[in-house]
Amino acid sequence: xxxxxxLRLKRTVRFGDTDAAGVIQFHQLLRWCHxxxxxxxxxxxxxxxxxxxRPEWSRGTPSDEQAAPDRSQPxxxxxxxxxxxxxxxxxxxxxxxPLSISLQPRQLDPGGFEVIYRFACAGQTxxxxxxxxxxxxxxxxxxxxxxxxxxTWLAASRPGAEMIQxxxxxxxxxx
Amino acid sequence: xxxxxxLRLKRTVRFGDTDAAGVIQFHQLLRWCHxxxxxxxxxxxxxxxxxxxRPEWSRGTPSDEQAAPDRSQPxxxxxxxxxxxxxxxxxxxxxxxPLSISLQPRQLDPGGFEVIYRFACAGQTxxxxxxxxxxxxxxxxxxxxxxxxxxTWLAASRPGAEMIQxxxxxxxxxx
Amino acid sequence: xxxxxxLRLKRTVRFGDTDAAGVIQFHQLLRWCHxxxxxxxxxxxxxxxxxxxRPEWSRGTPSDEQAAPDRSQPxxxxxxxxxxxxxxxxxxxxxxxPLSISLQPRQLDPGGFEVIYRFACAGQTxxxxxxxxxxxxxxxxxxxxxxxxxxTWLAASRPGAEMIQxxxxxxxxxx
Amino acid sequence: xxxxxxLRLKRTVRFGDTDAAGVIQFHQLLRWCHxxxxxxxxxxxxxxxxxxxRPEWSRGTPSDEQAAPDRSQPxxxxxxxxxxxxxxxxxxxxxxxPLSISLQPRQLDPGGFEVIYRFACAGQTxxxxxxxxxxxxxxxxxxxxxxxxxxTWLAASRPGAEMIQxxxxxxxxxx
Numbered sequence: 001x002x003x004x005x006x007l008r009l010k011r012t013v014r015f016g017d018t019d020a021a022g023v024i025q026f027h028q029l030l031r032w033c034h035x036x037x038x039x040x041x042x043x044x045x046x047x048x049x050x051x052x053x054r055p056e057w058s059r060g061t062p063s064d065e066q067a068a069p070d071r072s073q074p075x076x077x078x079x080x081x082x083x084x085x086x087x088x089x090x091x092x093x094x095x096x097x098p099l100s101i102s103l104q105p106r107q108l109d110p111g112g113f114e115v116i117y118r119f120a121c122a123g124q125t126x127x128x129x130x131x132x133x134x135x136x137x138x139x140x141x142x143x144x145x146x147x148x149x150x151x152t153w154l155a156a157s158r159p160g161a162e163m164i165q166x167x168x169x170x171x172x173x174x175x
Numbered sequence: 176x177x178x179x180x181x182l183r184l185k186r187t188v189r190f191g192d193t194d195a196a197g198v199i200q201f202h203q204l205l206r207w208c209h210x211x212x213x214x215x216x217x218x219x220x221x222x223x224x225x226x227x228x229r230p231e232w233s234r235g236t237p238s239d240e241q242a243a244p245d246r247s248q249p250x251x252x253x254x255x256x257x258x259x260x261x262x263x264x265x266x267x268x269x270x271x272x273p274l275s276i277s278l279q280p281r282q283l284d285p286g287g288f289e290v291i292y293r294f295a296c297a298g299q300t301x302x303x304x305x306x307x308x309x310x311x312x313x314x315x316x317x318x319x320x321x322x323x324x325x326x327t328w329l330a331a332s333r334p335g336a337e338m339i340q341x342x343x344x345x346x347x348x349x350x
Numbered sequence: 351x352x353x354x355x356x357l358r359l360k361r362t363v364r365f366g367d368t369d370a371a372g373v374i375q376f377h378q379l380l381r382w383c384h385x386x387x388x389x390x391x392x393x394x395x396x397x398x399x400x401x402x403x404r405p406e407w408s409r410g411t412p413s414d415e416q417a418a419p420d421r422s423q424p425x426x427x428x429x430x431x432x433x434x435x436x437x438x439x440x441x442x443x444x445x446x447x448p449l450s451i452s453l454q455p456r457q458l459d460p461g462g463f464e465v466i467y468r469f470a471c472a473g474q475t476x477x478x479x480x481x482x483x484x485x486x487x488x489x490x491x492x493x494x495x496x497x498x499x500x501x502t503w504l505a506a507s508r509p510g511a512e513m514i515q516x517x518x519x520x521x522x523x524x525x
Numbered sequence: 526x527x528x529x530x531x532l533r534l535k536r537t538v539r540f541g542d543t544d545a546a547g548v549i550q551f552h553q554l555l556r557w558c559h560x561x562x563x564x565x566x567x568x569x570x571x572x573x574x575x576x577x578x579r580p581e582w583s584r585g586t587p588s589d590e591q592a593a594p595d596r597s598q599p600x601x602x603x604x605x606x607x608x609x610x611x612x613x614x615x616x617x618x619x620x621x622x623p624l625s626i627s628l629q630p631r632q633l634d635p636g637g638f639e640v641i642y643r644f645a646c647a648g649q650t651x652x653x654x655x656x657x658x659x660x661x662x663x664x665x666x667x668x669x670x671x672x673x674x675x676x677t678w679l680a681a682s683r684p685g686a687e688m689i690q691x692x693x694x695x696x697x698x699x700x
Binding site for chain 4: 372
């Protein structure tokens with residue numbers, strides 16, 4: 001079963017997600033997909049600093065008491081830009097609709113992965129999104145292998161993965 | 176004290192909230208303010224259908240089994256457009272920063288109210304937002320009194336309000 | 351050739367389109383696609399009021415001197431929601447990049463059409479988007495035929511169409 | 526008079542700028558403000574690379590034929606974050622409304638400036654925005670003086686400035 005807590009998220013449709021037709025703006029769904037991907041990594045135990053670029057001055061050192069706790073990271077060397085995305089819309093979503101989001105991450109090859117996001121409301125699929133990512137070395141923008149943290153998340157997210165191993169990283173970083 | 180659970184929210188800075196300077200885009204903060212206002216009403220027990228417009232076809236009837244549970248509402252007659260907003264930025268926020276948001280709603284006159292939103296990270300104020308709303312009759316766009324649900328929320332949110340009365344509506348609608 | 355002036359647009363990447371990796375946020379591209387579709391209709395001579403829903407109070411009458419000139423439209427009966435979209439990203443785009451956008455609209459069947467959007471910078475394709483729309487009757491949300499204005503735009507936008515006929519509507523509504 | 530072509534801009538309200546109330550989302554106005562500020566600098570002759578941060582790999586050299594023409598810039602040392610913003614809304618704006626935007630930039634002190642943006646539709650003010658910026662050294666995030674290009678733009682934008690001098694930089698960089 002694929003009931004990992006980092007692959008089952010919730011969000012509510014907000015007023016600013018809608019347009020004058022009263023339903024969600026189509027491209028907001030893809031914003032939600034990326035936020036779900038970020039939240040999934042966070043729940044799995046992978047900090048934003050491990051994956052997403054930040055300005056140099058925001059990376060504190062262990063002795064930097066001013067910096068927030070999770071800012072003491074070296075500069076990233078790998079980025080994971082989206083090379084393809086898509087979305088399908090089955091039912092209209094309106095302001096206040098409570099959504100459950102289920103994620104299916106999948107490694108495609110040594111340097112790429114994709115995530116399928118299913119959005120359901122009142123038990124029925126309302127929309128589905130997909131993002132496809134490719135690892136590149138930031139300095140050269142050449143393809144490279146996935147960061148270790150992403151590989152671990154992908155392996156643990158495979159259907160049936162939890163029966164074989166329950167890695168320590170699967171403890172959520174925050175409630 | 177002003178520690179009502181509907182006035183203390185949390186959110187995490189997401190990658191899409193940032194720009195090429197590595198910090199949040201200033202106008203996203205005002206989107207967060209509105210989402211915090213919506214979440215506060217929701218936690219207080221006021222459904223989105225009571226306050227925010229929806230398309231006519233989405234308002235089901237109790238016998239409409241296709242409609243989501245909370246869609247059986249009559250058409251709204253009052254809107255609460257924002258007539259003024261502002262924001263102040265004290266510290267830069269970067270991707271992954273965990274934020275606590277505290278809201279201070281306040282009635283201004285029979286037809287208007289404002290909400291101050293304080294965003295803190297690691298115990299320090301990072302930014303502050305303000306939205307000022309005015310009640311209007313949707314059909315005529317003339318000023319009118321606040322909807323009863325908003326008045327209740329404003330009264331219960333006043334500093335010290337909980338010592339005098341704890342209205343039933345203050346139970347959160349969802350966890 | 352497909353060099354109609356309503357199928358060749360320009361825009362510049364703005365700072366708010368980027369994220370902390372310094373490149374455009376992927377979902378902004380799909381927002382650009384929809385704005386290009388709207389601008390294309392506008393240049394072709396189709397007013398926003400003919401296609402996009404507006405609040406009832408904003409529809410003035412010819413004698414309504416307060417209303418803006420193009421607000422004297424009856425309520426829409428047909429909506430054109432997006433049922434599918436996708437995007438592919440070939441090259442990174444950064445703040446300030448000047449883009450040329452070429453649109454290829456295409457009717458799919460009596461009630462549906464799609465638009466392909468090619469984004470080029472410095473002569474090279476940087477990204478491609480696609481939106482697929484389906485006509486529905488707003489009141490019932492059942493499928494229906496395309497609005498006449500959209501059919502005219504689709505016919506005039508076909509490759510080679512201008513050799514056979516140059517409809518009057520193809521004069522741009524504004525420069 | 527303040528009729529410089531870099532202080533008078535146009536844009537059209539797009540469908541994605543609206544919400545389910547049929548009018549523009551309040552925070553979009555502040556996005557428009559920033560885009561107007563960027564377009565104003567561009568028309569004045571200040572390239573995005575001079576003011577807005579970009580990733581290191583995107584800065585080409587004169588011999589780099591792959592890079593777009595305006596990418597051959599050194600790394601920025603000064604950023605201009607917004608420390609305060611506000612907006613006032615007088616009239617509702619709906620999809621398709623043509624807007625004229627007039628900007629009033631003003632230096633506040635050696636390290637700060639603000640811009641007032643007036644949005645008019647059909648000759649009547651619909652909304653007004655304000656952004657206040659402060660110059661900081663990126664590496665240290667300490668206050669510093671404004672970049673020379675911004676000072677020139679501010680001086681040329683002062684009411685009456687064109688009667689005294691019409692600097693060469695005031696020729697628009699692009700039509």
